[in-house]
Amino acid sequence: MGFTVLVTAATGKTGRRVTPQLVKRGVTVRAASRNPTAANTGVEPVRFDWLDGTSYPAALAGVDAVYLVSRFLVDFVTDPVEQVGTFLHDAADAGVRRIVLLSAFGAEHAGADNPLRSVELLVEGSGMASTILRPGTFMQNFSENHMFDLVGKIRERGEITLPGGRHPVSYVSTHDIASVAALALTEDGHAGKEYTLTGPAALTLAEVAEHISAAAGRQVRYVESGPEPIHETLHASGAPAGFAEFMAHLYIESTTSGAMAAITDHVATVTGRHPTTFAAFAAGAADAWRG
Numbered sequence: 001m002g003f004t005v006l007v008t009a010a011t012g013k014t015g016r017r018v019t020p021q022l023v024k025r026g027v028t029v030r031a032a033s034r035n036p037t038a039a040n041t042g043v044e045p046v047r048f049d050w051l052d053g054t055s056y057p058a059a060l061a062g063v064d065a066v067y068l069v070s071r072f073l074v075d076f077v078t079d080p081v082e083q084v085g086t087f088l089h090d091a092a093d094a095g096v097r098r099i100v101l102l103s104a105f106g107a108e109h110a111g112a113d114n115p116l117r118s119v120e121l122l123v124e125g126s127g128m129a130s131t132i133l134r135p136g137t138f139m140q141n142f143s144e145n146h147m148f149d150l151v152g153k154i155r156e157r158g159e160i161t162l163p164g165g166r167h168p169v170s171y172v173s174t175h176d177i178a179s180v181a182a183l184a185l186t187e188d189g190h191a192g193k194e195y196t197l198t199g200p201a202a203l204t205l206a207e208v209a210e211h212i213s214a215a216a217g218r219q220v221r222y223v224e225s226g227p228e229p230i231h232e233t234l235h236a237s238g239a240p241a242g243f244a245e246f247m248a249h250l251y252i253e254s255t256t257s258g259a260m261a262a263i264t265d266h267v268a269t270v271t272g273r274h275p276t277t278f279a280a281f282a283a284g285a286a287d288a289w290r291g
């Protein structure tokens with residue numbers, strides 16, 4: 001019998017990289033999206049919408065393991081507990097045996113009422129073998145779809161305009177997160193494990209801008225700001241009232257705390273490879289910043 005993995009947020013920055021790595025390992029992937037489209041060999045597209053509970057059982061039927069992208073902040077959601085609780089209940093009913101959860105850096109230090117931590121606790125208490133991934137900030141936030149629209153502003157104005165950029169952050173590549181996820185979903189030995197995933201170095205936003213400039217062959221600079229650019233971008237993209245303020249506060253608090261500069265060896269321990277450097281990421285993503 002084959003092994004089938006449901007990949008949630010399969011079109012997202014991690015999910016779209018988890019899928020091909022699983023296919024390479026001989027796994028059948030059920031690729032979940034609100035708008036599923038025809039996919040490659042080994043990939044079954046499936047409609048899945050967190051806002052439609054009737055889509056959960058069909059997506060989960062016949063699935064052995066799930067790559068679960070935390071519902072927190074996806075689609076402007078700050079309270080994911082009820083939907084994730086229902087999903088895990090349906091997953092247990094469907095006979096799912098393994099869950100790999102994409103959470104976020106530092107969630108283990110938050111109280112049980114924190115949305116990220118409460119989802120972790122739900123997964124840990126689900127009765128399924130579980131692995132928690134806690135990545136730091138993604139490198140691909142600068143080059144792909146992200147709620148702050150960083151890539152659009154780099155392309156149009158040659159600027160990264162954000163608060164707190166003097167505080168270094170150990171940005172991690174979603175390719176490395178996907179590699180860890182694919183191994184945790186298919187290999188033995190990861191049940192009950194928690195991995196904090198970071199890049200190999202902590203960078204200020206001025207250093208990030210230098211790497212992007214070098215890769216793209218054009219000048220990109222960091223402009224220090226208050227929370228206003230985050231507010232404006234989120235308001236313009238239709239975020240509900242209050243979400244923009246919440247998100248700006250969360251971003252500033254986590255970045256300026258200094259905690260996001262921490263570096264772990266968990267990517268290398270699990271994959272046997274050094275984590276991607278920002279320079280290597282930027283070289284591969286350069287087209288995104290070239291107008």
Ligand SMILES: NC(=O)c1ccc[n+]([C@@H]2O[C@H](COP(=O)([O-])OP(=O)(O)OC[C@H]3O[C@@H](n4cnc5c(N)ncnc54)[C@H](OP(=O)(O)O)[C@@H]3O)[C@@H](O)[C@H]2O)c1
Pocket residue numbers: 008009010011012013014015032033034035048049050051069070071072073074075102103104105135136137138141145146147
């Ligand atoms: N970005 C970071 O730096 C970072 C760092 C640490 C942790 N995280 C966590 O990673 C998660 C992903 O965040 P991201 O911003 O990077 O997003 P992402 O995974 O790049 O993209 C969002 C994904 O969510 C799916 N989605 C949106 N609304 C949905 C809905 N109603 N039902 C089902 N799927 C839906 C979209 O799929 P379709 O449009 O195809 O349906 C898309 O694939 C978040 O929980 C975040 O807290 C992010």
